[in-house]
Amino acid sequence: MTDDLVTGADPGPRIEETARRLAAVDGVVGVCLGGSRARGAHRPDSDWDLGLYYRGRPDTAALRALAKELTGRDTEVTEPGAWGRWVDGGAWLTVDGARVDWLYRDLDRVAGIWRDCRAGRFETGTQAGHPLGVYSHSYAGELAQGLVLADPTGELGALRAEMAEYPEALRTALVDQARWEAPFTLAVARKGVARADSFHVAGCLFRTVxxxxxxxHAHGGQWPVNEKGAVAAAGRLPGAPAGFATRAHALCGAPGTTPEELTATLDAADRLVADTLAALDAGPAGG
Structure with a gap:
């Protein structure tokens, strides 16, 4: 649990009560608090992210009624799939002056992705609001790092307990991906240098980082769930070279607009890739 919820100092906008009521809705198996609130890394104005783990199809009429009761107004609560394949629906609420997000998660799909993680399989899907794409193992990371608030059947807690140990096969797969994709992407970026194609180079730099x-993160047995704050978090892990976050932000912050500037930036990116791969080779894996 987060310190706030343990001590009761700041239970938030009726979060625990809301979680219990959400779990009573037909189709909702359990509710998990995610994001910075669950990790204890939140700011006072941070959102409350509630994962609604469902099976089949949740009773969205009941969810809309609950949302209206909590907010005092009609609020859009989507059907599953309305927002895309990966963040597949939910609602954005304001409760007691705080932002509360309901985010659907198909529990059977999460369990299937967890099986893939243990086998070293992952995929990356396009999703609005996720410029790097959604890595499938983020589903496991959300639950592994989350705080289960309502779990009438015990199913969420049991699945989360399985995730206590980061899968070695997934660690190997993600590190191996970086070994070939990062240098390859930078080589592709250089094709845009002569045309001063800053857009192309910037995209390649973002992907490489x-x-x-x-x-x-994989080397350290940690779960990044999206791009926000991920560079800074990686820089604090033992598998990162010195100055990783500062160097990575510098690459993405000002790649340049002339062939000379872009070449210098890509040279610096090559050095960061080489140093990161060397650090991963030298340091012991975590998890």
């Missing part, structure tokens, strides 16, 4: 971030 993202792949390195995934590898550093």
């Amino acid at each position: 993202g792949v390195l971030v995934q590898a550093v």
